Amino acid sequence: MRYLLIFFAICVSCVVNAQDVVTSEPADSTKVDSVMVDEPLQVRPVRTLGKVAVIDTLATDSDMISIVLFNDNTWRYVISDQYKADSQVFDDHWDTSATHAYKDVELASLPEATPILLVDSLESYHYPYIGRITSRYGPRRGRAHQGLDIALKTGDPIYATFDGKVRYSKAAGNYGNLIVIRHNNGLETYYAHLSQRDVEAGDWVVAGQQIGLGGSTGRSTGPHLHYEVRYKGQSFDPERIIDFTTGDLRRAELLLKRRHFSIYAKYEQDFDDEVEVAKIDEAERKAAAAVQYHTVRSGDTLGALARKYGTTVTRICQLNGIKSTSIIRIGQRLRVR
Ligand SMILES: [Zn+2]
DSSP, X not given: OHHHHHHHHHHHHHHHHHHHSOOOOOOOOEEOSSSOOOSOOOOOOOEEBSSOEEEEEEEOSSTTEEEEEETTSOEEEEEOHHHHHTSGGGTTTOOSSXXXXXXXXXXXXXXXXXXXXXXXXXXXXOOSOOSOEEEOSEEXXXXXXXXXXXXXXXXXXXXXXXXXXXXXXXXXXGGOEEEEXXXXXXXEEEEEEESEEOOOTTOEEOTTBEEEEOOOOSSOSSSEEEEEEEETTEEEOGGGTEXXXXXXXXXXXXXXXXXXXXXXXXXXXXXXXXXXHHHHHHHHHHHHHTOOEEEOOTTOOHHHHHHHTTOOHHHHHXXXXXXXXXXXXTTOEEEOO
């Protein structure tokens, strides 16, 4: 009985501490065979979300997939932190001290079109903040405004857009208090002028998790969220993916075109001449049509898949953000082209 009391005392102190300090260390998961759990759940640090909080993370039969339990008795599948940690996305140009990590990546080196998965059964979405847009993406007073501004009240909660890992969380000059999250799909989202930062570089976050509070720090004339979306360091109009009036995601998959990285390429307008657009669209159509997936079966290896689809192990690794040494699992969906 005494041990039981000590156990509860520890649990209670965990919860109390967690309310003061929001951490998101990768949970060392408990292995279970199904969603039904007989043992009492171990209490993990509570991660604050918009409506609910994460109370635990459980392993499944697949190393790739964990189950996240919320305090309102709901749950959802997520790609496990361990598996994500194995992904190249969080290795390549990973810099927790620079606001922009891909400074040496030339725009010309990016493909004409890159398909980006935004949401599916494992990847979810939450708006960063809903409000009136006060300044859009585009040129502004001789400078490039590489994100958009949404008016808010200082202290309003700001949410992570997709699952991912915090790459940067610091005060950063004009940006003020800035959080940059790198997501599983390679996108990075920037949240600037915050009055409070609730997460630190290296923390894993889930879509909808509160990461800080809105404010007016840095180069700012009033409380607002400056929000940017970047791919390999290149910004594009966040309105391409989010309708900020409703907070809805516009699409599940984005075909991100190289010309979208121009500061003049606003979502609502297109400055390219029609011939140029037709030429690029044809290239994109071909690129999109060539995309092919393979569901891993028993006996498959990366080398065998590369031979089967006439590609290379390096290319398959690139397309899926995995390493050549990564273990592929039966049922895993790999992009092969
Ligand atoms: Zn701004």
